[in-house]
Amino acid sequence: MKTTKKYLLPDQEIPKAWYNVLADLPPLQPMLHPVTREPVKPSDLEPLFAKGLIEQEFSTERWIPIPEEVRTLYKIYRPTPLVRASGLEKALDTPARIYFKNESISPVGSHKLNTALPQAYYNKIEGVRNLTTETGAGQWGSAISIAARHFGLGMEVFMVRLSYDQKPYRKVVMQTYGGKVIPSPSNLTKAGQKILAEKPNTTGSLGIAISEACERALSTPGTRYTLGSVLNMVMLHQTVIGLEAELQFEMAQDYPDTIIGCFGGGSNFGGISLPFLRHQLAGKAKFDMIAAESSGCPKLTKGTFRYDYGDTVGMTPLIPMYSLGCDYEPAAIHAGGLRYHGAGAIMSQLLKDKIIRAVDIDQEECFRVGILFSQCEGIIPAPESTHAIAATVREALKAKEEGREKVILFNLSGHGLLDMNAYDSYLNGQL
Numbered sequence: 001m002k003t004t005k006k007y008l009l010p011d012q013e014i015p016k017a018w019y020n021v022l023a024d025l026p027p028l029q030p031m032l033h034p035v036t037r038e039p040v041k042p043s044d045l046e047p048l049f050a051k052g053l054i055e056q057e058f059s060t061e062r063w064i065p066i067p068e069e070v071r072t073l074y075k076i077y078r079p080t081p082l083v084r085a086s087g088l089e090k091a092l093d094t095p096a097r098i099y100f101k102n103e104s105i106s107p108v109g110s111h112k113l114n115t116a117l118p119q120a121y122y123n124k125i126e127g128v129r130n131l132t133t134e135t136g137a138g139q140w141g142s143a144i145s146i147a148a149r150h151f152g153l154g155m156e157v158f159m160v161r162l163s164y165d166q167k168p169y170r171k172v173v174m175q176t177y178g179g180k181v182i183p184s185p186s187n188l189t190k191a192g193q194k195i196l197a198e199k200p201n202t203t204g205s206l207g208i209a210i211s212e213a214c215e216r217a218l219s220t221p222g223t224r225y226t227l228g229s230v231l232n233m234v235m236l237h238q239t240v241i242g243l244e245a246e247l248q249f250e251m252a253q254d255y256p257d258t259i260i261g262c263f264g265g266g267s268n269f270g271g272i273s274l275p276f277l278r279h280q281l282a283g284k285a286k287f288d289m290i291a292a293e294s295s296g297c298p299k300l301t302k303g304t305f306r307y308d309y310g311d312t313v314g315m316t317p318l319i320p321m322y323s324l325g326c327d328y329e330p331a332a333i334h335a336g337g338l339r340y341h342g343a344g345a346i347m348s349q350l351l352k353d354k355i356i357r358a359v360d361i362d363q364e365e366c367f368r369v370g371i372l373f374s375q376c377e378g379i380i381p382a383p384e385s386t387h388a389i390a391a392t393v394r395e396a397l398k399a400k401e402e403g404r405e406k407v408i409l410f411n412l413s414g415h416g417l418l419d420m421n422a423y424d425s426y427l428n429g430q431l
Contacts, residue, residue: 013079013247016066019239021274021346022232023062024281028345029320032307040317047218048225052122056233064236070118073150077106077113078240082248087376089396096399096406097254098392101245101272103413104379108173110414111268112143112228115237119226120147129222130154134184134209136264137163137336137384138170139414140228145179158184158212161204163336169418184209191215191313205329206340207312214315229265230310230319230344238271241411246275249409256287256409258395262387263291263300263358264338266347272411273356274346280355289356291347292391294338294366296331299324300351300358308342321348333363334422334431335383361390367426369393370416382414383422 022028030039042054049057056064066074085098103111123131131148134157135141141157148155157179164171164183171181184204185192191211195202202208210227217225227234249255259276261269269291279285293300299322308323310316323342324330330339343351350356363383370386372393373379381389388410399406416423425431 013244014071014074015240015243016071017063018066018236019243019275019278020059020062020064020236021277022060024278025346025349028349031317031319031345034309034314034317037318044317048214050119050122050126050128050224052126053119053233056236057231067118067121070121073117074240079244079248080105080241082245082252085377088373091372091376092393092396092400094396094400095404096396096408098396098408099256100410100412101241102379103241103268103411104382104415108139108142108146109417110139110143110382111238111241111271111411112140113147114240114271115228115234115267116140116143116147117150118237120144120151120153123224123226124151124153128153128224130156130220131224131226132156132158132213132216133226133228134158134160134206134213135163135228136160136206136339137382138167138174138418139337139382141179141181142170142173142177144226144228145174145177149178155179156213156216157181158186158209160184160206160209160336160339161202162332166334166421167336167418173418184212186212188212189215191315194313202329203332205312207310207326207328210311211313211315214311229267229340230342232344232346234267235270235274235344235346238267239275241268241271242273242275245272245409254407256407258288258290258406258408260290260292260388260391260395260408260410262338262384262413263293263343263347264340264384265342266344268411268413270344270347272409277355290391290395291351291356291358292387293358293360294333294335294387295360295362296333297324297339297341298360299341299343301360303342305348305352310342320345322351333383334419335363335366335387337384338387359391361387363431366390367423367431371423379412380416380423381412382416383419385413385416388413
């Protein structure tokens with residue numbers, strides 16, 4: 001399978017354009033306005049998002065050029081390595097060939113910088129002065145904090161209270177980059193005050209933090225909101241992962257038949273899978289694409305496909321998604337980035353159409369295979385990424401049982417070097 005070379009720099013393999021899967025899919029059900037329940041128009045989103053990002057959200061162009069300012073910053077850490085996990089293969093005694101795209105090498109330790117940089121850029125060129133956002137585990141908050149600093153923007157991050165307490169050094173990273181970090185729910189917003197009045201001991205959720213960040217953006221002049229997953233434009237930005245992987249497989253003279261990513265809202269799974277999916281949609285290939293979610297927040301495997309709010313209070317548009325309900329409060333798992341009640345519209349439709357499939361995995365299994373991966377490959381994975389590794393191990397052992405070869409690609413979305421208290425709890429039997 002040949003990659004479209006004109007979209008790649010021959011010397012550095014960094015894509016010149018993002019791939020937009022909406023060009024190759026039937027039209028999705030539209031988002032609905034939270035008040036009128038009419039299909040959302042681009043102008044409806046202008047109080048929240050930069051116009052350049054709104055254009056991308058609605059675009060059906062197949063290739064969208066990456067601005068040179070963004071590509072220059074991508075060069076700090078891209079292309080990321082495609083690694084053959086030979087140590088893991090040996091430990092599992094499997095005939096499967098296992099590869100992973102190592103997104104943990106980015107300055108912030110995860111894939112989130114791939115969309116943080118363009119989001120900050122498009123806000124900067126529009127004249128926006130300050131940004132708001134939410135974060136679960138803190139990887140997205142870290143990425144958008146340094147991206148905002150690169151473009152001279154102020155940054156306010158509402159961090160889910162559970163992760164704020166579990167992961168103190170994520171907070172320090174954001175503050176070091178210049179971000180202001182607020183535990184959510186907070187008393188700074190009406191949404192936060194309402195939640196605290198109803199549930200004073202809540203550990204929070206991404207839905208609540210989104211409500212707070214949106215409210216602050218809408219009520220503060222010169223401020224816009226940014227989001228690290230779920231939206232179409234975020235899936236678009238993350239396709240740099242899969243586009244690079246395609247060319248790297250070409251160099252390795254191999255090709256995957258199984259593609260796996262952990263799943264919170266869909267960004268890293270979409271980033272690794274969508275560039276390959278375009279060949280399946282064109283009838284030129286067939287893949288087994290597996291979204292690995294947490295059993296503590298199983299929107300794909302236990303949720304229903306419906307219109308639901310992206311936040312808890314109901315400030316965002318209604319999105320056609322697999323959801324557990326916008327007021328769902330997930331289990332207190334350490335994989336904070338997966339504690340989101342819903343899935344993005346693109347991924348939800350692909351699951352509904354049985355183009356992708358989903359598995360939910362419990363925390364114990366994830367940490368067990370996370371430690372195995374650490375010992376085999378030397379990289380301590382983020383709790384979120386252990387879900388992808390666990391699904392990979394399942395598929396590799398299945399290949400062993402069936403006595404057949406399989407080529408598995410998974411996305412290592414981030415490292416876990418700031419999640420040591422989670423590993424400590426597991427190792428001491430206190431998870």
